[in-house]
Amino acid sequence: MKLSVVKLKFCxxxxxxxxxxxxxxxxxxxxxxLEIIRSQEFQDFRLFSPKRRQHFxxxxxxxxxxxxxxxxxHIGRKPxxxxxxxxxxxxxxxxxxxxxxxxxxxxxxxxxxxxxxxxILRGWIPKVSxxxxxxxxxxxxxxxxxxxxxxxxxxxxxxxxxxxxxxxxRKRFGDWKIDCVLPSREGKKVIVTFNERLxxxxxxxxxxxxxxxxxxxxxxxxxALYGDTVRSITCDHGKEFANTITIMxxxxxxxxxxxxxHAYSPEERGTNENSNGLIRTFLPKKHTFESKTQxxxxxxxxxxxxxxxxxxxxxxxx
Numbered sequence: 001m002k003l004s005v006v007k008l009k010f011c012x013x014x015x016x017x018x019x020x021x022x023x024x025x026x027x028x029x030x031x032x033x034l035e036i037i038r039s040q041e042f043q044d045f046r047l048f049s050p051k052r053r054q055h056f057x058x059x060x061x062x063x064x065x066x067x068x069x070x071x072x073x074h075i076g077r078k079p080x081x082x083x084x085x086x087x088x089x090x091x092x093x094x095x096x097x098x099x100x101x102x103x104x105x106x107x108x109x110x111x112x113x114x115x116x117x118x119x120i121l122r123g124w125i126p127k128v129s130x131x132x133x134x135x136x137x138x139x140x141x142x143x144x145x146x147x148x149x150x151x152x153x154x155x156x157x158x159x160x161x162x163x164x165x166x167x168x169x170r171k172r173f174g175d176w177k178i179d180c181v182l183p184s185r186e187g188k189k190v191i192v193t194f195n196e197r198l199x200x201x202x203x204x205x206x207x208x209x210x211x212x213x214x215x216x217x218x219x220x221x222x223x224a225l226y227g228d229t230v231r232s233i234t235c236d237h238g239k240e241f242a243n244t245i246t247i248m249x250x251x252x253x254x255x256x257x258x259x260x261x262h263a264y265s266p267e268e269r270g271t272n273e274n275s276n277g278l279i280r281t282f283l284p285k286k287h288t289f290e291s292k293t294q295x296x297x298x299x300x301x302x303x304x305x306x307x308x309x310x311x312x313x314x315x316x317x318x
Contacts, residue, residue: 008035080111086125089116093128121150123244126252129212151242155260158247160234160268163259167232173198174231179272180210180240181279187288190240191279191297192218194226195271199317202275202304204297206289210238212245219246223254232257236269278304 011021018036022029088109092102099113120128167175173196181191190210194203203226205218223230233256235241242260250258261268282300283289308314 008032080115081119081124085109085111089119089125090127093125120244123154123248126248129243129245154244154247155237155242158258158260160259160261163232163234167197167234167259170198172231174229176226176230176233177269177272178233178235178241179269179276180207180238181276181283182210183288183290184286187290189289189292190214191283191289191292193272193275193279194222195275196317197271200271200275200309200311201317202301204279204301206292206294206297207240210240212240212243212249215240215246216249219249219254227254230254230256232259234259234261234269236261237263275304 007025008021011024016024018032019029021027022032025032088106089099089102092105097105099116102116103109103111103113116125119125166172175197177195177197179193179195181193183189188209190207192205192207192215195201203222205221207214207218233250235258237260240246247258250256266273279300282303283292306316308316
């Protein structure tokens, strides 16, 4: 139970002794004494002898609360990871070094290889994906379990349940949903769709594959066009989204909020589902997108954006 600084201030102003206040607040007398001394705005009380000091103490609850907040920020062990370590590890992976080679090749790195693996799995090392440690997975099957757990934690910490009410209520412009329209099994290219929740505006782009790396240029293009209007992005659990590359690109590179819908819950992505269904009228299932171009995507998106919508009182979103 935290010490009530308001009650302490009231009792002190009433002229009660420290012993009385300690008894009233169920605290040790030394605790009350230290709390009063710590909150002094002026230090002139030190000019007096210890016996007379307490007559000049001025207890300030606001200062005491501020001091408590400042002290709470320094609780716990100092984190091992630093910007310098992030840079050195990322640089080592650029040269295709293993964690052991990175550690022994740089005397400034004083951590073990498992720590490096854990940092990568948590997405703490920029431009380094968990896919780059697959060789270690073959040697240690527990790595695969750790990777799956890391993915679950990444999704859980960004659950749609934590999305602010203003996004859920569609009260503002700038909250987007992202999804993929997949080709037949023979195809590699996928269509990435972005739907703005308030206006139902749609943007479409082609990606070379269904992976975080393949989506990077698409997200870059989208942000170049609409980045100033983007406040948040919501997606599903697909492998193209639930990976460190995509998450880092959206959250760290572009500083946008990212949320994951629940698995097997298409009702949470109604705008996406409706938009994808309309896209299928132009691009039926069991077809590939290899022959399609960005001009085709722009044409289809224009068709969607210029049709009247009931939810918009039969107005268009473009």
